[in-house]
Amino acid sequence: MTSRKPTDHPTVAHGKLGILMLSLGTPDAPTYGAVRKYLAEFLSDPRVIETPRLIWLPILHGPILTFRSGKSAKAYAKIWDNERNESPLRTYARSQAEKLQAAFGDEAEVEWAFRYGTPSTKDGLTALRDKGCDRILLFALYPQYSATTTATAYEKAFDVMRDMRWMPSVRTVPAYCDTLEYPSALAASVKDSLAGLDWEPEKILASYHSIPRSYWDKGDPYPCHCFKTSRLLGDALDLPEGKLVTSFQSRVGPTEWVQPYTDKTVEQMAKDGVKKLAVLAPAFSQDCLETLEEINMELRETFLEHGGTHFHYIPCLNDTEQGMWVLESVARNELKGWLS
Numbered sequence: 001m002t003s004r005k006p007t008d009h010p011t012v013a014h015g016k017l018g019i020l021m022l023s024l025g026t027p028d029a030p031t032y033g034a035v036r037k038y039l040a041e042f043l044s045d046p047r048v049i050e051t052p053r054l055i056w057l058p059i060l061h062g063p064i065l066t067f068r069s070g071k072s073a074k075a076y077a078k079i080w081d082n083e084r085n086e087s088p089l090r091t092y093a094r095s096q097a098e099k100l101q102a103a104f105g106d107e108a109e110v111e112w113a114f115r116y117g118t119p120s121t122k123d124g125l126t127a128l129r130d131k132g133c134d135r136i137l138l139f140a141l142y143p144q145y146s147a148t149t150t151a152t153a154y155e156k157a158f159d160v161m162r163d164m165r166w167m168p169s170v171r172t173v174p175a176y177c178d179t180l181e182y183p184s185a186l187a188a189s190v191k192d193s194l195a196g197l198d199w200e201p202e203k204i205l206a207s208y209h210s211i212p213r214s215y216w217d218k219g220d221p222y223p224c225h226c227f228k229t230s231r232l233l234g235d236a237l238d239l240p241e242g243k244l245v246t247s248f249q250s251r252v253g254p255t256e257w258v259q260p261y262t263d264k265t266v267e268q269m270a271k272d273g274v275k276k277l278a279v280l281a282p283a284f285s286q287d288c289l290e291t292l293e294e295i296n297m298e299l300r301e302t303f304l305e306h307g308g309t310h311f312h313y314i315p316c317l318n319d320t321e322q323g324m325w326v327l328e329s330v331a332r333n334e335l336k337g338w339l340s
């Protein structure tokens, strides 16, 4: 019997392993127009704002985008990296991918992409597919799961794959806040950062991005993952009872969000006589507007205005050695059976 190998069809690259690192996204410029474009995409995501479209979209495209874009553009301008002409989140997201690529070498192709803005999830997946990746690990860089972040990142990727004739095999990375590596790297980063001070904080505040309270009530586990992160961090640092405090920041709009609120907590701490405070943001894999402006500028001011004397912001894990150790370990664990 003769075997027949048809040759009159295109050759499609295949056989490689890919990792797509997915982050939230950031505007292309700290301007009204660029921020408006970014916010329009972000805030029309039904996983972020669950209000029925018919009610929400006219509000969004009316007052919200008109007023918030200007306010946010001013905030972005304060943290913009003018030398690179980009937002810090973009710098760290790219560097994390470059470093993960270096760590994996020939074992895997690594790309990075955003849920909102550019490079888009479609750009990232297409790049991997073009390189011949027919097995892809989708790695949403959120240590705690939320439908508003993790789920929408993966959903977007599956949406993109709808148009792929040869769809890759796909795995998604789950929340990794309770791995061995994450709390331990976080604890090491706290110790290293505090070691550079000539004062000792009376309190350490772990401030997480909040979500609307109703999302938690409907089953989003994110706040539970945050409280668990704090518990594991407190254990790893062996802190005395009450020294590590958990709070939630960045609420938007008039509805109730998960509490205690970071700004109110810090104001109360200062009024209660706490003078020296250190703050970290364990829900963020990269320093961004919410950490560099909201915590390190706005929250610092709130604390000092109400009687605090010393304020220290502990940076995110970013592309540090500890941070990359977490990302590589989590990726390798989820790639078991795919990596030889």
Ligand SMILES: C=CC1=C(C)c2cc3[nH]c(cc4nc(cc5[nH]c(cc1n2)c(C)c5CCC(=O)O)C(CCC(=O)O)=C4C)c(C)c3C=C
Binding pocket: 024, 025, 026, 027, 039, 048, 049, 068, 072, 087, 089, 142, 146, 148, 149, 209, 210, 211, 212, 222, 250, 252, 283, 284, 287, 288, 289, 290
């Ligand atoms: C209005 C709803 C929002 C929900 C729900 C939400 C959840 C959420 N967000 C992050 C991480 C980030 N958010 C960032 C910025 C940001 N977030 C919202 C709104 C919601 N976030 C807005 C409108 C913005 C834009 C800035 C502003 O106008 O205030 C960022 C920073 C991006 C950057 O460019 O630096 C991150 C990161 C998490 C983890 C989360 C819930 C778990």
Ligand SMILES: [Fe+2]
Binding pocket: 209, 250
């Ligand atoms: Fe947010």
Ligand SMILES: [Fe+2]
Binding pocket: 224
């Ligand atoms: Fe719970």
